[in-house]
Amino acid sequence: MRSILWxxxxxxxxxxxxxxxxxxxxxxxxxxxxxxxxxxRSRGNRVQGDIDQMGPxxxxxxxxxxxxxxxxxxxxxxxxxxxELVDPLIARLSPHTRAVDVRLSVRIPTKDGKLPVxxxxxxxxxxxxxxxxxxxxxxxxxxxxxxxxxxxxSGDVIRIAGSEFSVKxxxxxxxxxxxxxxxxxxxxxxxxxxxxGKANVIRIFPESGRDFAEIRELLTDYGSRLHAVAIDxxxxxxxxxxxxxxxxxxxxxxxLGVFLSFSMAIWTYLDSAQRLIELATVAAVGCSPAxxxxxxxxxxxxxxxxxxxxxxxxxxxxKWITEGAFPGSITDLSDLLATALCGAVFFSVAxxxxxxxxxxxxxxxxxxxx
Amino acid sequence: xxxxxxxxxKEFKGRSNHSVLAVDDVSMQVExxxxxxxxxxxxxxxxxxxxxxxxxxxxxxxxxVCDGTDLYALSPSRxxxxxxxxxxxxxxxxxxxxxxxxxxNVAFPALLAGSSKKxxxxxAEDLLNRLGLGERLSxxxxxLSVGERQRVAICRGLVNAPDILLADEPTGNMDPExxxxxxxxxxxxNRQGQTIVMVTHNPELSETGNRHVxxxxxxxRAERIVSAEDKAL
Numbered sequence: 001m002r003s004i005l006w007x008x009x010x011x012x013x014x015x016x017x018x019x020x021x022x023x024x025x026x027x028x029x030x031x032x033x034x035x036x037x038x039x040x041r042s043r044g045n046r047v048q049g050d051i052d053q054m055g056p057x058x059x060x061x062x063x064x065x066x067x068x069x070x071x072x073x074x075x076x077x078x079x080x081x082x083x084e085l086v087d088p089l090i091a092r093l094s095p096h097t098r099a100v101d102v103r104l105s106v107r108i109p110t111k112d113g114k115l116p117v118x119x120x121x122x123x124x125x126x127x128x129x130x131x132x133x134x135x136x137x138x139x140x141x142x143x144x145x146x147x148x149x150x151x152x153x154s155g156d157v158i159r160i161a162g163s164e165f166s167v168k169x170x171x172x173x174x175x176x177x178x179x180x181x182x183x184x185x186x187x188x189x190x191x192x193x194x195x196x197g198k199a200n201v202i203r204i205f206p207e208s209g210r211d212f213a214e215i216r217e218l219l220t221d222y223g224s225r226l227h228a229v230a231i232d233x234x235x236x237x238x239x240x241x242x243x244x245x246x247x248x249x250x251x252x253x254x255x256l257g258v259f260l261s262f263s264m265a266i267w268t269y270l271d272s273a274q275r276l277i278e279l280a281t282v283a284a285v286g287c288s289p290a291x292x293x294x295x296x297x298x299x300x301x302x303x304x305x306x307x308x309x310x311x312x313x314x315x316x317x318x319k320w321i322t323e324g325a326f327p328g329s330i331t332d333l334s335d336l337l338a339t340a341l342c343g344a345v346f347f348s349v350a351x352x353x354x355x356x357x358x359x360x361x362x363x364x365x366x367x368x369x370x
Numbered sequence: 371x372x373x374x375x376x377x378x379x380k381e382f383k384g385r386s387n388h389s390v391l392a393v394d395d396v397s398m399q400v401e402x403x404x405x406x407x408x409x410x411x412x413x414x415x416x417x418x419x420x421x422x423x424x425x426x427x428x429x430x431x432x433x434x435v436c437d438g439t440d441l442y443a444l445s446p447s448r449x450x451x452x453x454x455x456x457x458x459x460x461x462x463x464x465x466x467x468x469x470x471x472x473x474x475n476v477a478f479p480a481l482l483a484g485s486s487k488k489x490x491x492x493x494a495e496d497l498l499n500r501l502g503l504g505e506r507l508s509x510x511x512x513x514l515s516v517g518e519r520q521r522v523a524i525c526r527g528l529v530n531a532p533d534i535l536l537a538d539e540p541t542g543n544m545d546p547e548x549x550x551x552x553x554x555x556x557x558x559x560n561r562q563g564q565t566i567v568m569v570t571h572n573p574e575l576s577e578t579g580n581r582h583v584x585x586x587x588x589x590x591r592a593e594r595i596v597s598a599e600d601k602a603l
Contacts, residue, residue: 003481014469014510281465284426285479285526286454288447361446365427368461368538 004291007282008298018274019303022267026307026348027314029263030340033256034315037336040252044245048098048208051237053128055176056101056203058215063227070201071177073107073116079198085225086199092218096210101126101203104186106193108161112150116181117160119189119199126205129178131169135185139168143179158182161192202226208242257347264300264351272296272359280364289360296356297349304348308340372533372565373400373423378432380418380588392418393429394588400534405560405579406567407596415588416569417538423567424536425453436533454483458527462539464519466511466526472498472518473507476525483530490529497525501555517548524555528564535559537568541575553578 012019061070062078069075080086082102090100104119117140125132131141140160142152147170152158156167165184173179190196206215212230219228232238272279283292316333319325380393392415400406400423410416421427423434425441434441436456441449453459466475473494480490498507501521511519520540527535537556541549553575560566560579568579576582577596584592 002487003478006481006487007478010474011469277463277465278467281461281467282478283450284424284453284459284461284465286450286482286530288450290447291450291482363427365421368421368426368465 004287004294004298007295008302012299012302018271019306022264022271022300022303023306023310025263025267026260026303026344027310029256029260030308030311030344031314032311033253033343034312034336034340036252036256037249037339038315038319040245040249044208044249045098047241047245051233051241052098052126052205054233054237055231056126057206057233057238058204058212058228058230060202060204060219060226060228062200063225065227067229067231070105073105073114073118073177073181075105075200079104079195079200080202080226082197082199085222086202089202089219089222093204093215096215096218097204097206098208099124099126099205101205102186102199103201103203104189104193104195104199105181105201106189106195108193110160115160116146116177117189118177118181118183118201119186120183121186126203127178128174129171131171132183135168135183137185137188138163138165139184140165141169141171141183142167143171143177143181144173145179146182160184163192204228208245253343257343257350260304260344260347261351264304264348265355267303268296268300268352268355271299272355276362276364276367279359280367283364284368292360293353293356296359297352300348300352300356301345304344304346305341307348308337308344311344312337312340371399372402372404372436374433374435375399375419375423376433376435378419378422378429378434380415380422380427381430391588393422396432396588396590398583398590398593400565400567402533402565403560403563404565404567404581405556406581406583407576407579408567408569408583408585409573409576410571410585410591412571414585416571416585418588419585420536420538420567420569423534424457424459425449426459454479455530456533458530458532458535460520460523460527460535460537460540462542464511464523466519466522468511471508471510472503472514472522475511475522476529479526480529493529494525497528498522501525516544517551520544520548520552521555524559528559534565534567537566539570540568541570541572549575 059067059070062075064078065075086102093100101124102121106117107114108117120132122133122135129141135141140158142150147153150158152167152170154167154169157164158167160182171178186199190198204215216228219226279292282295287295375396375398378393378396382390382392384390396419408416408419418427422429425434428442436452441452444452467478470478473491476494476497477490480493481487485493495507498504501524503518503521503525506514506518511522514522541552544552556566556568557578566579580596582594582596583590
C-alpha cells in the first residue's frame, strides 16, 4: 500500500500533462455542481422563506404560558432578559435556524379597553407584511380588525401608553393575530412600557430539515426559564415541500455523480491504455492485481480531490470577483467544499474501479514481448 | 535446483480460431549458479518459454516448479509475490518507469516487497554504484544512454536478490560493442553466484553462458554444456 501511494505521488508529480487533463475535467464538473448547488440552495431558501411567512416553526413563551395565552395576548408578567437569555439563545440557535424573531407582546390599557400591542424588531421581523420592516420610531401598523374596532385609518394618530403614534398602515387581513394587534418597534414599546431589555415571545424559524426535537435539545439549558412549543404549519409546508426540494437536489447530485464517474472511467481508461507497457512492467516486477487496482484508483481519487478543490475555487473565486463575496456564509462554503470533496472522490473512485479491475486482470505478456 | 520445468506446452488461440503452438513439451532444470543461454530463431518459442519461467504466462499444460511450489497453482497475488521476491526480469526494451529516476526504478520492486524506503533506496544505490551508475542516480530514463538504461534494468532485476534472473533479448537493440559490454556485465554477475537464464536470437552469444539451449519450433533442439575451451574459441 505504501509503495502504491509513493508511486501515485511520483507519477502525479512528474507526469503532469495527464494529471492536468484529469484535474481540469473533474474541476469543470465540480464547478458545474457548485453552481447548481448554489442555485438550488438559493431556490430552497426562497421557498422556505415563503413558508416562513405562514408563521414560525417553534414559538418560545414564558414558562407558565401557552400558545392559547399568546393568542389572547395574555403572557403575564414574566419576561426574557435580552442580554442574559435572548442574545445567548440566538447565538446558539443561529447555525440551525433561518431566522429568530424576538417580540414583546403586551396589553396596554386605553379608554377603549386593553389594546394588544406587539413590539417587533423591524430589521429582523419575519412577516408577510413588508410595512413592518419600514416602521419608524413613532409609527405603528394596525391590524385590519383592530383598525375597524378603533375606527383608525392610515395617517391617523393613536395614543398608546401616553405617547402619540402615527398609523403608518392598516395591515391587510391575514386571518391571524396580526389582525387584532398594533405593531411598533420593540425598542419604542420597551421604552413606553418601562420594560427596557425585555421580551416575551421568541419566534424560531428552523432550517429546512431540522425538527422540533433538535431545536428543543439546544434549549435544554434554558429549560426552566422558557416554554418552547412546536407550531404545526401543515404537512405541505413541513414535509412535502422540503421533501420535494431535497429530492430535486438528490436527483441533481446523482446525475452529476454518474456523469463524473463516467468521465473518470473514460479518463482512467485512456490514460491506462496509453501506458500499458508501464502497467505491464509494474505487474511483471511483482505488483499484485490488487496493487494495480490501488494504483489506478488512487490516481483517480487524487484527481477527484484536486478537481473538487479546483471546482469550488473556480466558482467561489468568480463569485468573489463579480459579487465581492461568497454566496452564503463561510459555514456554507466549508459545508459545500466537504460535500464536493467527498462526492468527487467517491464518484471518481466509482468510475475508476471497473476500469482498474479490468486492467488488473489483463495478460500483459504480449505488450512486454513486443 | 532453482527452477524445474515439467512438460511445458503453450498454445495461443487467435480470434479466428487458429491456434499456434509456441512451446511444445519442454522440460528442463535450472541449477543454482548456472548461466543458461537460450538461443533460437525468431518465433522459436524462446521468449514464451522465458515468460512462462518468469511466472507471467501460464502454460497450457505442464508445471513450473520453484522451491517445490508449482508457480501456476498459486493465486495471482501469491504468484506476484513470488515473482517479486524470487525472480528478476530484464526486458529487451528495458521498460523503465518513465517518471521514476534511476534510483527509484531500481528501488521500486524492493518497496513492493515491503522494504522500508530507506533500505530500498540504499540497496538500489549500492547496486547502481556497483554497475557504474553512481553519477546517474537522479536521472530519468530519457536522460540515460541505451547502455545505462540496460544497466538500470539489470539493477532492478537484482534488487530483491532473486534466485534467478531472466533476461529477454537484453542486447537486442545494441551495437556489437555495447553487446559485449553487457555480456561481460552478465558474466560478472553470474561469477558472483547469480543464476541467469538469457534468451537471445544472436547465435554469437551462445557461448556466453555455461549452458546453451537451442530452440526450434517450440522444442529444445539441442542442449550442451559450454566448456572453457568453447568460450576461448
